[in-house]
Each structure stands twice: as C-alpha cells, then as structure tokens.
Amino acid sequence: MAVELTPVAAPLQGGLVDAASRFFLDNPDWGYVWSNRDAILDATVVTVQLTFVSIVLGFLIGLPAGVAEVYAPAWLRVPVETVGVVVRAVPILVILIYMFYVFSVSSSPFIAATFALGLRSGAYQSQIFRGAIQSVGEGQMEAARSVGMSKLEAIVYVIVPQSLRRSIPGFQNEFTIVLKDTSIAIILGVTELLGTAEDLFLQQNRTGTALELILAISLVYFVLTVTTNRGLEFAGDYFGVPTGENA
Amino acid sequence: MSDPLLRVEDLHKSYGDETVLRGIDFELERGDVEILSGPSGSGKSTLLRCVNRLTEPDSGTIYLDGERVSGAGTDVNELRRQVGMVFQDFNLFLHLTAAENITLGLRRVKGLGKAEARERAMEHLDRVGLADQAGSYPAELSGGQKQRVGIARALAMDPKLMLFDEPTSALDPELVGEVTSVMRELADEGMTMLVVTHEMGFAREAASRMMFLDQGQIVERGPPEQLFQHPEQARTAEFLQRITQLHGGEST
Numbered sequence: 001m002a003v004e005l006t007p008v009a010a011p012l013q014g015g016l017v018d019a020a021s022r023f024f025l026d027n028p029d030w031g032y033v034w035s036n037r038d039a040i041l042d043a044t045v046v047t048v049q050l051t052f053v054s055i056v057l058g059f060l061i062g063l064p065a066g067v068a069e070v071y072a073p074a075w076l077r078v079p080v081e082t083v084g085v086v087v088r089a090v091p092i093l094v095i096l097i098y099m100f101y102v103f104s105v106s107s108s109p110f111i112a113a114t115f116a117l118g119l120r121s122g123a124y125q126s127q128i129f130r131g132a133i134q135s136v137g138e139g140q141m142e143a144a145r146s147v148g149m150s151k152l153e154a155i156v157y158v159i160v161p162q163s164l165r166r167s168i169p170g171f172q173n174e175f176t177i178v179l180k181d182t183s184i185a186i187i188l189g190v191t192e193l194l195g196t197a198e199d200l201f202l203q204q205n206r207t208g209t210a211l212e213l214i215l216a217i218s219l220v221y222f223v224l225t226v227t228t229n230r231g232l233e234f235a236g237d238y239f240g241v242p243t244g245e246n247a
Numbered sequence: 248m249s250d251p252l253l254r255v256e257d258l259h260k261s262y263g264d265e266t267v268l269r270g271i272d273f274e275l276e277r278g279d280v281e282i283l284s285g286p287s288g289s290g291k292s293t294l295l296r297c298v299n300r301l302t303e304p305d306s307g308t309i310y311l312d313g314e315r316v317s318g319a320g321t322d323v324n325e326l327r328r329q330v331g332m333v334f335q336d337f338n339l340f341l342h343l344t345a346a347e348n349i350t351l352g353l354r355r356v357k358g359l360g361k362a363e364a365r366e367r368a369m370e371h372l373d374r375v376g377l378a379d380q381a382g383s384y385p386a387e388l389s390g391g392q393k394q395r396v397g398i399a400r401a402l403a404m405d406p407k408l409m410l411f412d413e414p415t416s417a418l419d420p421e422l423v424g425e426v427t428s429v430m431r432e433l434a435d436e437g438m439t440m441l442v443v444t445h446e447m448g449f450a451r452e453a454a455s456r457m458m459f460l461d462q463g464q465i466v467e468r469g470p471p472e473q474l475f476q477h478p479e480q481a482r483t484a485e486f487l488q489r490i491t492q493l494h495g496g497e498s499t
Contacts, residue, residue, distance in 0.1 A: 142301055143338035147352035147404055148328035157351060162342045241342050242386035 020211050032209045033216045036200050043196035044220050050113060050182040050192055051224075055175060057118025062125025066163075067155060069130045080126075087123035093184050095120055100188055109188035117185075121178050128170035132163035168236040172229050179224055193217040250313035252277045252439050253298065253408055258307035260293055260463075267293045269463040271307070275408070275441065280434045282450045282471065283443045285460035286486055291443045294460065295410050298441065299330040312407060328356060331401030335413040337393040339385040345372060345396045346381040349403045357404065371399040375429050391422030395429055402433070409433070411442040427453075445494045447487070451475065459483045 033040070068080045087095070096116040099105050105115045136159055144154035183194040191199065197213040200206065251274035258271040267290045275281055283291040296302035298309060300316075300323050309317040309326075316326040340348050349368035353359045359367065372378045375395035385393055394414055401409060411430065415423045427449045434440060434453040444450065450457055450471050457471045459480070467474060467483045475491070478484040 137336075137338075139334060139336050139338035140340065143332075143334065143340065143400075144351075145324075146299060146301060146327055146332040146334075147400065148324045148356040149352065150324055153355055157355060158340055158342075162340075165342065242384045 022208060028212055029209050030212055032200075032206060033212050036213075039196055039200065040193070040216060040220070043191055043193045043217070044224075046110075046190065046196075047179070047182050047192040047220075048224065050110070050117065050185060050190070051175075051179045053114045054117035054121055054178050054182070057114060058121025058125045058174070058178070061119065061122025063129050063160070065122060065126035066129025066133060067160070069126060070133045071151065071155060084123045084126050087120060088127075092116065092120050092181055093187065096184055096187065109185065109190045113182070113185035113188060113190055117178055117181060120181075121174060124174055124177075125171070128167045128174060129163060131170065132167035133159055135166055136162045165236065165240060168232055172232050175228055175232065176225050179228070180221060193220055250310070251275060252279070252312055253441070254310040255298065256308045256310075258294065258297055258309070259305045260290075260297060260302065261305055267463050268297070268304070271463075271465060273458065273465065273468065275439055277439055278437045279456060280438075280440045280442065280454045282454045282457040283441065283460060284445070284450070284457060284487070284490070285466075289460040290463040291460050292412055295412050295441060295443050298408075298410055299327050299332055301332070324356075328404065329407045331404055331406035331409045333394070333397050333401055333409065333411045333414045335416050337385070337390070337397045337417070339393055339396055339400070341385050344382050344384055345377060345388065345399075348385070348396055349400045352400065352404055367403055368399075371403040372396070374402070375399045376425075389422060390418045391425040394418065394426045398426070398429055398433075407439065409438055409440045411440065411444065413443050413445070415444065415446055445490055447475075447491050447494050459486065461486075 065080050065084060068076055069084075072080065090098075096113060099116040099119075100109065100112040106112045140158050140162065141151075141154050144158040145151070149157070182192050185192050186195040186198065189195065194217060197210075197217045201208075201210040201213050253275040255271055255273050258268050259266075260268040271290075271294055273281075283295060285291045293302055297304045297307075300309075304317065307317070308315060311326065311329060315321060339345075340351065343351060346365065346368045349371055350359075350361075350364040353364035353367055354361070357364075369378060369381060372381055375398055377392060377395055377399070380388060380392060380396075383392075385396070388396065398414075414430070415426050418426065423446065427446055430440070430442070430449065431453045442449075442454070454471050456469065457474050458468045459466045459474060459478075459482075461482050467478060467480050474483060475487055478487065
C-alpha cells in the first residue's frame with residue numbers, strides 16, 4: 001500500500017509565519033477550531049490509543065529485557081543488551097520508516113507506528129526496569145533463595161514487585177515521551193492529533209488558522225500529560241508501601 | 248538414625264587469590280547448638296553460607312540427614328527447604344507485611360493454600376511475640392522486631408537446621424535481648440542451630456558447642472566453657488578474651 005509521506009515542514013513554515021503574525025497582530029480565529037472539535041476529539045482518541053498500545057508493548061518488551069540484563073546468563077543477556085543499544089541509537093522517525101517501508105511489519109500505518117513506538121519504548125523501559133531491579137538490595141534475592149524459592153520465583157514474587165514500585169518515576173517520563181512522540185505517526189498519514197490539525201489547515205486551505213490549531217492540540221497534549229502523570233503518582237501512592245533501608 | 252544431622256567434609260572456598268576456607272570438617276548432631284566464632288575474615292560467615300549453598304563451595308561435601316546435598320545431581324532448592332537462614336541485615340521482603348513475609352515461602356515453596364499459610368504464619372508470629380504486628384511492613388518495625396520476623400519466616404518452613412549469620416550485629420544494644428531470648432527458646436525446644444555471633448552470653452548459656460575459626464581453618468572446638476576457661480590454643484584465648492570484653496559474658 002502506497003502511503004504518501006506528508007510534507008509537514010514546508011507548508012507549516014510558510015503558513016505559520018502568516019498565521020503567527022496575524023494571531024499576534026489581529027484577533028485569533030477560534031471559531032474554526034471549535035467547529036472542528038469532533039475531528040480533534042477523534043484525533044485525541046487515536047493519540048491515546050497509539051500511546052497506550054505502544055506503552056503496553058514497550059512494557060511487555062522492556063520488563064523481561066530489564067530482568068534479562070540483570071539476571072540472564074551471557075548467551076541471553078548480551079543479545080538483549082545489544083538490541084537495546086542499537087534501538088536506542090536510532091531516531092524514532094528512522095525506526096518508523098524501517099518498520100513501515102523496510103520490514104513492512106504491517107500494511108496499517110497505525111499498527112506500524114505502534115510497533116515502532118513500542119519497540120523504542122521497550123528499549124528505554126528495559127533501562128528503567130534494569131535500574132530499578134539493581135536498586136533492590138542483593139539481600140532480597142538471598143532471602144528468597146534461602147527459603148527454597150527458585151531464582152525465577154524470587155524474581156517474580158520478590159524482585160519485580162519491588163522494582164515496579166521503584167520504576168514509577170522513570171515510567172512517568174517514558175509515558176510522556178511516548179505520548180508526545182505519537183505525533184511522528186503523521187508521516188504515515190495516521191490521523192492522530194498533529195496529522196488531524198495539519199489536515200484541517202491544509203486540506204481546507206486554512207493555513208491562516210494553523211497556529212490556533214497547533215495551540216489547541218498542544219493543550220490536549222498538555223492535559224493528557226498532566227493527568228497521566230498525576231494518575232501514575234496516585235498509583236504509586238496507592239500501591240506503595242513504607243520503605244526503609246536494611247529492613 | 249546414626250547419621251549426624253549435618254556432616255561437612257573437607258570444605259574449600261576461595262575468592263580469586265584469597266583462600267577463605269581451607270578444609271573444614273565437622274558434624275552436628277540433632278539438637279546441637281553450635282557457635283561459630285572467630286576474627287573478622289576468619290571465614291565463619293562463608294562457612295555458614297556454604298552450608299545452604301548461598302555461597303557455593305569450591306570443593307568438599309555436605310550431608311544433611313545422611314543425604315549428600317552438595318555437588319553434581321543435587322537440588323539446591325531442596326536443600327534450602329530443609330535449612331532455615333537468618334541474616335544479619337534481616338532481609339525481610341520490603342514490599343510485604345510481616346505475615347506475608349512468612350506466607351510467601353509457605354505458599355510458593357511448600358504449596359500451602361492461602362488460609363493454611365496465613366494460619367501457620369500467625370502461629371509463628373505468635374511464637375516470636377509479634378502476632379499484633381502481622382499487618383506491619385518491615386519499615387514500620389524496630390530492628391529487633393524485624394529480626395524476630397526473620398526468625399519466624401525461617402521457622403515456618405519447618406527446617407531441620409537453622410543458620411544464624413550474626414543475627415544481632417545490626418541491632419541497637421537494647422534490642423539484642425529480645426532476639427537472643429527467642430533463639431534461646433528455640434535451642435531449648437531442641438532445634439539444631441549453627442550460629443555466627445559475638446554474643447558470648449548467648450554462647451555460654453545456650454550453646455552445646457563452639458567452634459573457633461581463624462584463617463579458614465577450625466582452630467579449636469569444644470563446649471563453650473572449655474573454650475572460655477581452658478582454651479588449648481593461644482589464638483583462641485586471645486580472641487575470646489577480647490570479644491568477651493566487648494560483648495560481655497554476662498547473660499542478657
């Protein structure tokens with residue numbers, strides 16, 4: 001399936017200069033934004049879906065990878081570390097192009113975008129979990145082994161539960177990054193927030209309203225970021241337990 | 248039943264160039280309470296950890312209840328199911344309450360149901376005087392309480408042998424007594440115990456035997472009174488005199 005790369009930058013550049021000057025010099029035109037609120041709401045749903053699926057995929061990749069980086073034997077650990085280093089070294093836009101055009105993981109731009117965002121997030125989440133796991137004291141593993149639990153049982157019942165709580169601050173960052181980076185799916189024509197905003201001012205020839213649209217979706221990103229961060233903080237408190245050293 | 252409960256034969260352990268254990272042989276009979284004593288770096292903690300293979304010995308053989316439990320073809324988890332361990336730093340599971348610290352092993356290792364595990368955990372918390380702290384997290388407990396939960400966690404697994412690795416060394420002095428009194432009760436009930444400690448009061452009162460280690464070897468072994476009053480080796484005498492000055496021969 002041929003998908004046309006949307007030439008994002010050029011029209012934005014020309015349009016925004018106009019729009020910005022008119023916005024700051026004249027009255028802004030919020031009426032056009034408001035009349036397209038349904039399209040923006042639909043786009044918000046797409047952005048949330050992209051974020052959620054990518055974060056879950058990244059978690060499913062990142063947690064086992066983080067565990068493997070700490071506890072796996074070399075034959076498994078070294079390949080996992082290597083893949084992580086490579087993925088983290090490639091820009092997200094390039095990963096997306098690989099996923100869609102080179103590996104053709106899916107003919108659906110949405111699915112290809114979740115693969116790219118999910119894989120990249122997995123590579124970063126693995127480091128969040130690795131750090132959290134390493135911050136759990138060696139004594140916890142020893143205590144679990146001393147009652148006769150296997151290494152895997154100790155990881156599942158003792159190490160991972162404590163690591164998850166410790167990884168919430170890093171996870172908040174990662175969530176925010178994935179949420180905002182869903183906007184790169186615009187290059188595959190996914191109608192997430194940025195793509196929709198662009199459709200609204202390009203296809204209807206309303207480049208004069210570009211800045212209002214960009215501001216509107218910025219507000220949506222901001223609200224989503226703040227509410228999810230608060231939500232994660234709440235979850236951290238809710239599932240949190242009193243902590244102390246040497247207990 | 249003529250086998251000793253624990254038999255350790257020719258145990259060796261090195262870390263790189265540093266030899267920690269150089270040929271340890273000893274036996275424990277059922278009900279023995281043996282103190283492992285010796286200067287820092289003598290290998291006493293390493294020896295204790297080799298018994299349940301938290302530290303894997305380089306060579307030598309361990310028998311528990313007549314069965315070989317070290318070397319090829321043995322299951323380390325099976326060994327640890329039969330040997331309880333109490334740590335210097337308690338090592339309670341930080342994300343679990345006192346009761347859950349005990350039920351985790353009962354459920355995952357012993358395969359008990361939820362209710363049964365809970366009941367058994369409460370019995371053992373009661374035994375160490377902490378039934379009222381069942382719902383407390385480790386960070387909410389004092390050091391002495393933590394260590395008593397640690398003991399209850401190990402005991403609940405119904406071990407044949409209990410290992411104590413400096414169980415009172417991380418405690419404030421006024422909290423030592425509550426832990427040693429639990430250990431003394433355990434000794435009185437006939438539990439076989441191997442204890443690394445500097446608490447000489449506990450050693451004199453509760454131990455059936457004492458082992459003095461230096462530089463990875465057993466220097467001297469015998470009833471505590473004999474080692475305190477008629478040590479055969481100058482090293483033993485010197486060390487025990489110093490440690491008694493520091494940690495008291497008086498009971499607590």
